[in-house]
Amino acid sequence: MVLIVVMALAGYFIYNSEKTDSNFHFKYGLDLAGGTELVYEADIGGVSTGDIDDSMQTLRDVIERRVNLFGVSEPIVQVEKASIFSGGGSEYRLIVELPGITDVQEAIRLIGQTPTLEFKLLKGNITEDSTPEEMAKAFVDTGLTGRYLESAKLEFLNGRGQVGNEPIVVLNFNQEGTDLFAKITKENVGNVIAIFLDNSVISTPVVRQEITGGTAQISGGFTAEEARDLARNLNFGALPVPISLASTQSVGSTLGNDTLNQGVLAGIIGLGIVSLFLIFWYRLSGLLSVLSLGLYMVILLSLFKLIPVVLTASGIAGFILSIGMAVDANILIFERIKEEIAGGRDIRESIKEGFRRAWPSIRDANITSLLTAVVLFWFGTSLVKGFALVFGLGVIVSLFTAIIATRFFMLSLSIEKRFWLKTGISK
Amino acid sequence: MFIIKYKKIFLSIAGVLMFASILSLLVYGLNFSVDFTGGSVLEVLYTDRPDIQMVEGVIAQHVDGKYLVRPVGDTGYSIRMPYISDEIRQEISNALAEGQPGYTEEKISSVGPVISNELKNKAFVAIGIVILVIIIFVAFAFRKVSQPISAWWYGLIAIVALLHDVLIPVGIFSFLQLDVDILFVTALLAILGYSVNDTIVVFDRVRENLKSNREMHIKEPFAETVGKSLESTFARSINTSFTTLLVLLALLIIAGSAIHNFIIALLIGVVAGTYSSIFVASPLLLLVEARKNHR
Numbered sequence: 001m002v003l004i005v006v007m008a009l010a011g012y013f014i015y016n017s018e019k020t021d022s023n024f025h026f027k028y029g030l031d032l033a034g035g036t037e038l039v040y041e042a043d044i045g046g047v048s049t050g051d052i053d054d055s056m057q058t059l060r061d062v063i064e065r066r067v068n069l070f071g072v073s074e075p076i077v078q079v080e081k082a083s084i085f086s087g088g089g090s091e092y093r094l095i096v097e098l099p100g101i102t103d104v105q106e107a108i109r110l111i112g113q114t115p116t117l118e119f120k121l122l123k124g125n126i127t128e129d130s131t132p133e134e135m136a137k138a139f140v141d142t143g144l145t146g147r148y149l150e151s152a153k154l155e156f157l158n159g160r161g162q163v164g165n166e167p168i169v170v171l172n173f174n175q176e177g178t179d180l181f182a183k184i185t186k187e188n189v190g191n192v193i194a195i196f197l198d199n200s201v202i203s204t205p206v207v208r209q210e211i212t213g214g215t216a217q218i219s220g221g222f223t224a225e226e227a228r229d230l231a232r233n234l235n236f237g238a239l240p241v242p243i244s245l246a247s248t249q250s251v252g253s254t255l256g257n258d259t260l261n262q263g264v265l266a267g268i269i270g271l272g273i274v275s276l277f278l279i280f281w282y283r284l285s286g287l288l289s290v291l292s293l294g295l296y297m298v299i300l301l302s303l304f305k306l307i308p309v310v311l312t313a314s315g316i317a318g319f320i321l322s323i324g325m326a327v328d329a330n331i332l333i334f335e336r337i338k339e340e341i342a343g344g345r346d347i348r349e350s351i352k353e354g355f356r357r358a359w360p361s362i363r364d365a366n367i368t369s370l371l372t373a374v375v376l377f378w379f380g381t382s383l384v385k386g387f388a389l390v391f392g393l394g395v396i397v398s399l400f401t402a403i404i405a406t407r408f409f410m411l412s413l414s415i416e417k418r419f420w421l422k423t424g425i426s427k
Numbered sequence: 428m429f430i431i432k433y434k435k436i437f438l439s440i441a442g443v444l445m446f447a448s449i450l451s452l453l454v455y456g457l458n459f460s461v462d463f464t465g466g467s468v469l470e471v472l473y474t475d476r477p478d479i480q481m482v483e484g485v486i487a488q489h490v491d492g493k494y495l496v497r498p499v500g501d502t503g504y505s506i507r508m509p510y511i512s513d514e515i516r517q518e519i520s521n522a523l524a525e526g527q528p529g530y531t532e533e534k535i536s537s538v539g540p541v542i543s544n545e546l547k548n549k550a551f552v553a554i555g556i557v558i559l560v561i562i563i564f565v566a567f568a569f570r571k572v573s574q575p576i577s578a579w580w581y582g583l584i585a586i587v588a589l590l591h592d593v594l595i596p597v598g599i600f601s602f603l604q605l606d607v608d609i610l611f612v613t614a615l616l617a618i619l620g621y622s623v624n625d626t627i628v629v630f631d632r633v634r635e636n637l638k639s640n641r642e643m644h645i646k647e648p649f650a651e652t653v654g655k656s657l658e659s660t661f662a663r664s665i666n667t668s669f670t671t672l673l674v675l676l677a678l679l680i681i682a683g684s685a686i687h688n689f690i691i692a693l694l695i696g697v698v699a700g701t702y703s704s705i706f707v708a709s710p711l712l713l714l715v716e717a718r719k720n721h722r
Contacts, residue, residue: 039542091541104535105517248513249536252472259686266681270674277670313686314610320678321617321693324671325624328663331670332628335663361631364568365624368561372620375557376613384613391617 026304029312029386032260035099036107036250040243042092055241056092063094074099094243104250117171117234119144119184119216122192122204139194142184148177152234154227157219167227168219169234178214186210263316270320271297274327282334288409289330289402296326296401303393315386322394325369329402333358348411355407362403369395431654434710441591441707448598455601460507460608461536463550465543467511468536469519472503474529482506485522489515503533510537550612554593557619562586565627572634575649576716584711585626588703592622596695600688610689618696621671625664625704632656633712649716653709661705668701 030037042059044052056079064077076097101107120139150172157164173181184193185207195203195218203218222230275293278286300319304311337354345353373392377385430437461468479496482504486494494508511519516535524530565582572578593615600607633656640647675697679690 039539041539041541091545102532104513108513245513246539247537247542250532250534252531252533262681263678263686266678269681270677273673273677274670277673281666314613314689317678317686317689317693318617320674321671324667324674327670328624328667331666332663335659335666339659357635360635361628364627364631368564368623368627369620371560371564372557372616372623375553375560376616378553384609384616387613387617391620 027308027310028256028260029310029315030097030099030249030256031251031313032256032311032316033099034102034251034256035097036101036104036248038096038098038104038107038245039247040094040096041246042094043242043244044092052092056094059094059241059243063096067096067098093246102250102252104248107250108245108248117145117149118196119181120194120196121184121188122194139196142180142193144177144180144184148173148180149234150174150177152231154224154231156224157217166219167222167224168217169222169227169231171216171218171234173214173216175214178212181214181216182210182212259313260316263313263320267316267320267323271323274323278327278330285334285337285410289327289334289406291409292330292401292405293323293326295405296323296398299401300394300397303397304390309389309393310386311390312386314384315390318387318390319394322391322398325366325395326398326402328365329358329362329398330406332361333402333406351407351410355403359403362399366395366399430657430706430710431650431713434706434713437706438710438714441703444598445591445594448594448601451598451602455604457597457601457607458604460606461538461543462608463543463547465538465540466507466509467516467538468534469506469508469516469532470499470503470534471506471523472500472529472531472533473527474502475527476502476504477527479504482523485519488522489519510539513537546609550609553612553616554619557616558586558589561589561619561623565623565630568627569630569634572637576712576719580712580715581630584708584715585623585630587711588626588700588708589619589622591703591707592618592696592699595699596692599695600692605688605691608688610686611692614689614692614696617693618700621697622700622703625667625700626708628663629656629660629704629709630712632660633709650713653712657705657709664701664705668697671697 042056044055060077060079064075067075067077076095078095080093080095081091096107098107119142121142122138123140152169152171155168155170157166157168188207189209190207192204192206194201195205195216205217218230271293275290278289278293280286282289300322303309309315333354336358337350340350340353340357341347370392373388373395376388377392476498479498482496483494486496486506486508490508490511492509494506497505497507499505516537520532562579562582562585565585566578569578569581572581596615596618599605600611605611633653636652636656639645640652672694675690675694679687679694
């Protein structure tokens with residue numbers, strides 16, 4: 001009775017939380033909801049080993065800010081460390097999942113807008129007519145880049161450094177950047193330090209004296225809007241480590257929807273067929289195991305919502321497959337009870353004995369399934385992880401429903417011996 | 428029990444199938460998808476599908492190396508090609524969409540060589556670890572049963588059954604040149620779990636019967652114990668497989684192309700798993716025992 005109430009409540013929870021705008025909607029993976037996944041390879045060659053985790057964390061934060069800026073709902077940005085397999089050192093990756101964005105180009109643009117800011121010294125001679133190659137040769141890297149930037153902001157100044165109408169971008173360096181900037185300016189008084197944005201010169205100020213305050217100004221004849229965009233992009237922009245695109249995946253939302261609907265339909269039909277089979281073969285006890293199976297479904301679905309589990313196509317396949325496993329335990333038990341009855345035991349005893357004796361098989365079989373699920377989860381690209389998680393959860397829940405719930409149902413009904421004999425449990 | 432009586436025949440069938448699978452692997456190889464080889468896949472949908480030659484023409488213009496265009500569903504194409512940059516993909520999209528207002532891109536995936544290599548390694552390592560864990564677990568679960576054959580044999584034989592169950596889907600996928608992708612590996616791993624599950628139920632019965640024989644001081648030939656155990660688990664094995672197959676068949680008929688191959692692999696694996704737990708694992712137990720006692 002209690003179990004039936006639990007079942008009804010859980011069923012209501014699933015139904016209700018899907019209708020209202022609660023926090024417990026099913027979460028669908030990109031393959032079902034449509035969206036884009038980008039995997040970036042981080043080049044950690046220039047970072048000392050101790051700083052890698054920090055840098056990756058900063059990288060993650062920067063990218064996340066950029067993604068959030070564009071209003072993608074529920075983006076996932078995570079760092080993945082791949083080791084041992086690639087031989088030699090570890091590889092670090094950044095995985096960006098963008099639900100709802102199905103245009104890869106758009107997604108890459110959204111993330112990839114990395115303004116690279118560089119300070120270069122003018123060493124050669126250039127004129128207005130110099131070719132780009134000559135220009136590139138004339139400038140020498142100083143090592144000062146956007147990496148050392150702490151913040152950038154927009155200000156308006158006039159020609160003499162007072163508040164005025166010309167929009168400029170003020171750069172604040174961090175400690176390291178300040179020191180570097182001071183050193184460069186000290187050694188190059190009278191020279192030109194060019195400021196490069198995305199590989200083109202935007203400003204060529206002449207150094208008048210050593211600058212120790214750690215601030216620099218870019219005044220490149222911007223409009224107010226350009227200057228504001230630049231300041232914003234620089235704030236969001238300074239990536240601690242360079243990244244390059246390693247793989248992209250994108251699934252259209254129609255394809256995702258179809259897969260979802262077909263998966264659900266297949267699940268319902270599969271469940272229906274299994275229920276029919278169980279009832280046909282085991283009659284009353286079959287009906288009880290179908291009840292347990294119903295309980296199994298609502299518990300598992302509630303867990304999906306509560307944890308929450310991100311449902312993917314392979315996850316749904318895992319779910320449907322786990323139905324088979326859930327039924328298996330009951331079949332094992334019923335066959336065992338049949339044997340016990342055939343061996344001449346009393347019906348109630350047989351049921352208890354059947355459960356007791358079937359237990360070691362069920363336990364061992366389920367432990368191996370769980371072990372497999374754990375290895376799979378570890379193996380994990382998101383696709384496989386989805387399958388493993390659902391499969392593993394399914395095994396655990398099915399242990400509960402197939403044994404405790406079915407046993408409870410059976411024992412609470414097993415009063416009349418003849419009734420059971422008529423209903424197919426015996427041979 | 429007829430299975431015990433004709434064990435050599437059943438074992439031979441399994442042996443021949445395994446041999447054929449290995450042969451097919453050697454002759455045809457596996458058709459690895461971009462997950463493992465690196466490369467790009469583009470799935471497009473039209474309202475009014477143009478000729479395949481037109482699509483192939485566009486791809487040939489932009490891509491160096493081997494490519495494959497396949498019709499998907501009623502109005503779509505799936506294009507597989509070497510790893511392309513996103514700029515090139517954009518050019519291809521533009522060319523494919525020209526004069527086709529109903530053109531949509533359903534799926535794009537590009538996998539770089541680093542990731543595909545790593546996936547391949549991970550797949551092998553995962554399968555290896557599952558096998559190792561299972562041997563250890565089965566040997567542990569059967570540690571009290573060392574007569575008439577040692578507990579390790581149960582683990583090893585479970586692995587033979589398991590190899591059988593994995594080799595056959597791999598062989599069939601090789602023979603039919605179906606795509607071997609990450610999902611296929613997932614299916615194989617699921618089959619591993621299922622196969623051992625099945626085999627253990629039978630072995631467990633053998634274990635229980637051996638134990639009760641010992642307690643009641645009944646001397647019974649091993650063959651008879653195994654035969655009895657098989658007989659009493661037979662209905663369960665068939666019924667469980669049958670229900671699982673029903674569910675999988677429902678999936679196969681309804682589910683979309685995305686997991687079609689996955690389901691086929693599972694179907695083959697479940698059938699092979701049922702066969703091996705009944706017709707391979709237990710007969711092997713007897714062979715081991717016979718060899719040990721009649722040496």
